[in-house]
Amino acid sequence: MRFLNLFRTTAFRLALIYLLLFAASAFALIAFIYWNTAGFMAAQTDETINAEIQGLREQYGASGLPGLRQVVIERSSVARGGLYLLANSDQSRIAGNLDRWPDAPTGQGGWVDFTYDRPSLSGSDRRSARARHLELLGGFQLLVGRDVHERREIEDRIESALFWSACITVGLGLIGGLLMSRNVTRRLDVINETTRDIIDGDLNRRVPLSGSNDEFDELATNLNDMLDQIGSLMAGMSEVADNIAHDLRTPLNRLRSRLEVTLMKPASELEYREALEGAIAESDQLISTFNSLLLIARAETGQARENFEELELKSVLTDVVELYEPLAEAKRITLKTSASQAAPINGDRGLISQMLANLIDNAIKYTPEDGMVTVSIRRTGRHAVVEVRDTGAGIPQAEREHVLRRFVRLEASRNEPGSGLGLSLVAAVARLHDAEITLGDAKPGLIATLRFHLKD
Ligand SMILES: Nc1ncnc2c1ncn2[C@@H]1O[C@H](COP(=O)(O)OP(=O)(O)OP(=O)(O)O)[C@@H](O)[C@H]1O
Numbered sequence: 409m410r411f412l413n414l415f416r417t418t419a420f421r422l423a424l425i426y427l428l429l430f431a432a433s434a435f436a437l438i439a440f441i442y443w444n445t446a447g448f449m450a451a452q453t454d455e456t457i458n459a460e461i462q463g464l465r466e467q468y469g470a471s472g473l474p475g476l477r478q479v480v481i482e483r484s485s486v487a488r489g490g491l492y493l494l495a496n497s498d499q500s501r502i503a504g505n506l507d508r509w510p511d512a513p514t515g516q517g518g519w520v521d522f523t524y525d526r527p528s529l530s531g532s533d534r535r536s537a538r539a540r541h542l543e544l545l546g547g548f549q550l551l552v553g554r555d556v557h558e559r560r561e562i563e564d565r566i567e568s569a570l571f572w573s574a575c576i577t578v579g580l581g582l583i584g585g586l587l588m589s590r591n592v593t594r595r596l597d598v599i600n601e602t603t604r605d606i607i608d609g610d611l612n613r614r615v616p617l618s619g620s621n622d623e624f625d626e627l628a629t630n631l632n633d634m635l636d637q638i639g640s641l642m643a644g645m646s647e648v649a650d651n652i653a654h655d656l657r658t659p660l661n662r663l664r665s666r667l668e669v670t671l672m673k674p675a676s677e678l679e680y681r682e683a684l685e686g687a688i689a690e691s692d693q694l695i696s697t698f699n700s701l702l703l704i705a706r707a708e709t710g711q712a713r714e715n716f717e718e719l720e721l722k723s724v725l726t727d728v729v730e731l732y733e734p735l736a737e738a739k740r741i742t743l744k745t746s747a748s749q750a751a752p753i754n755g756d757r758g759l760i761s762q763m764l765a766n767l768i769d770n771a772i773k774y775t776p777e778d779g780m781v782t783v784s785i786r787r788t789g790r791h792a793v794v795e796v797r798d799t800g801a802g803i804p805q806a807e808r809e810h811v812l813r814r815f816v817r818l819e820a821s822r823n824e825p826g827s828g829l830g831l832s833l834v835a836a837v838a839r840l841h842d843a844e845i846t847l848g849d850a851k852p853g854l855i856a857t858l859r860f861h862l863k864d
């Protein structure tokens with residue numbers, strides 16, 4: 409059954425079409441050459457016979473039956489492959505080297521193809537001949553022909569060689585087609601098997617490579633890369649789901665018990681108002697956490713790439729800085745911007761604004777009063793580098809990787825509001841834009857550096 413399936417493969421069909429085209433053109437060429445040469449040889453024989461018959465007819469006209477008979481006898485005695493028979497009207501032999509009139513029917517133009525017996529060492533040979541029949545005045549019959557036995561034999565051999573080479577070509581072509589399609593099918597079977605296993609739930613399966621670096625290996629590599637990518641996206645999504653489950657439950661419970669406690673004993677309007685304001689503040693915090701999680705998920709799935717546009721990093725940054733001026737002022741923090749060069753990049757305007765806002769927000773939040781926050785953009789080669797530097801406590805070297813994860817907040821900043829998602833969004837947006845984020849020591853303070861690719 410599997411063997412029969414091979415016939416239905418595309419590879420086999422292609423091999424078959426190629427074989428048919430190849431065989432057809434090869435045979436057309438050989439047949440053309442064969443029929444041209446065979447036809448030429450046949451035409452030459454006929455021409456010789458015609459010329460001879462013309463000569464004999466003239467001989468008959470000039471010297472009558474005795475003269476013709478004499479010539480026929482003379483020519484018959486010379487063994488040159490010529491066949492002659494002069495006969496009466498009842499086809500009984502008068503002279504010639506054929507002993508009887510052939511049985512074969514006379515065709516158009518008086519041509520007869522027949523066999524005759526030629527004496528040989530072993531008795532007699534049956535041989536092929538072709539002759540032309542001429543009826544002379546007085547009812548006499550003349551047959552002039554040639555022995556074409558060798559020629560016919562050569563033709564037969566060529567024909568059977570043609571037949572066998574056709575069989576061998578088709579046979580080899582079929583075997584080649586089957587081997588080729590079996591090879592292709594085998595490789596595809598492996599890919600199909602793996603994908604079926606993955607569909608059935610074994611998500612860790614990968615397509616094996618043959619090591620030949622051919623197009624199948626390329627396909628397998630691409631499939632494997634795609635599976636890895638899907639795997640990491642799924643892991644990201646399930647991490648978000650876990651985070652929501654674990655980290656949002658606490659504030660929700662807190663909110664609920666706060667409202668419950670307020671209801672437990674009678675309270676004044678002012679107390680109710682305070683409790684409700686507290687609940688609103690807590691809900692706002694929850695909503696902003698949700699929004700951050702959704703933004704991170706959007707950045708991580710790569711969906712946001714659809715919104716990429718050409719944007720000027722400098723103007724985005726200036727807008728964000730402007731928004732944070734009142735906050736900085738309230739803490740008497742000097743907010744300085746230095747952006748001398750234009751820095752065009754490709755990106756999602758909303759996400760980039762949010763990422764810059766998160767960095768500036770952190771810088772202001774974690775810098776004590778009277779401090780300084782400096783934001784700058786510069787170009788280095790093919791990159792646009794954004795730096796946000798503050799004069800706060802900074803982040804210890806050992807924690808700099810860790811704070812990029814979701815919900816991570818350092819002990820030192822527990823008394824500041826926040827959900828620990830700001831830097832994870834920065835990291836996710838950086839990844840989405842193929843940008844690099846590094847946290848360093850500003851001595852004192854933190855220096856956050858973003859390195860974007862400039863638009864070509
Ligand atoms: N500029 C900074 N200086 C000192 N510590 C910082 C600075 N930026 C971030 N951190 C530390 O890294 C932690 C994670 O920062 P992140 O921005 O992710 O969360 P958050 O600021 O606590 O909350 P959110 O940004 O979600 O409101 C912070 O809690 C803080 O401990």
Ligand SMILES: [Mg+2]
Pocket residue numbers: 766769770826829830831
């Ligand atoms: Mg933050």
